[in-house]
Amino acid sequence: MIELRNLRKTFHLNGSHTVVADNINAVFPDRTCVAVLGRNGAGKSSLLQMLAGTLDYDSGEIVSTGSISWPVGFAGSCHPELTGVQNVRFVARVYGVETDDLVEFVRDFAELGEHFNLPVRSYSSGMKSRLAFGMSMGIKFDTYLVDEVTAVGDASFKAKGERLFTDRLRNSSAIMVTHGLGQVKRLCQHAAVLEDGHLYYYTDPQEAIRHHQELMKSPPPDKNRAR
């Protein structure tokens, strides 16, 4: 379970202030996959980073009862100068899991071939995502944070990724940022919409999708206005 209590986050850049979380209160329950929808720039990735503990917030609290993954997404969470294998070994040690088991799991899942033994800086963005997704899914977390990454690869790879993710969801939760509404319907039991610093939480994903689609018809709010 993860609970947000009056979570507030503002970015300050060149004299402008962007409020991405305006005193958000929400509970993400155990063993539930929750989609986070919202327009570009709403603050979805920032929210995942705050949940992972990699981004500070201004005020409020994030209370959690279990382990939380790093946010798995396109923005590489791997060291570019290390090979795929070295990155996996490093992560295995950090999270205290059996190193060889995780290497074999990721080798099998990510299908990187020879690249697995080459520096990550030589990978395509899809390869990096496959490596990061494989590493994350190879470790048993109570909550997986996923940022669009299941959209990576060709149709058969996507299906494979989704099967693995679905398997993990039997025992874990996930908070998944996605623009893929089909995926929300297939994978998520709940969904939330982030708009103008507010998080609208729905126990029926269809309602969240309707809300999101309605919002997308109107221009974005002025995030820089004083409040």
Ligand SMILES: Nc1ncnc2c1ncn2[C@@H]1O[C@H](COP(=O)(O)OP(=O)(O)OP(=O)(O)O)[C@@H](O)[C@H]1O
């Ligand atoms: N380090 C930063 N400094 C200043 N502003 C930032 C920083 N990081 C993000 N922002 C701004 O905060 C807002 C939210 O960004 P974020 O990446 O969280 O949005 P998002 O909903 O994930 O967007 P997308 O759907 O495009 O990926 C954007 O306006 C972005 O420009």
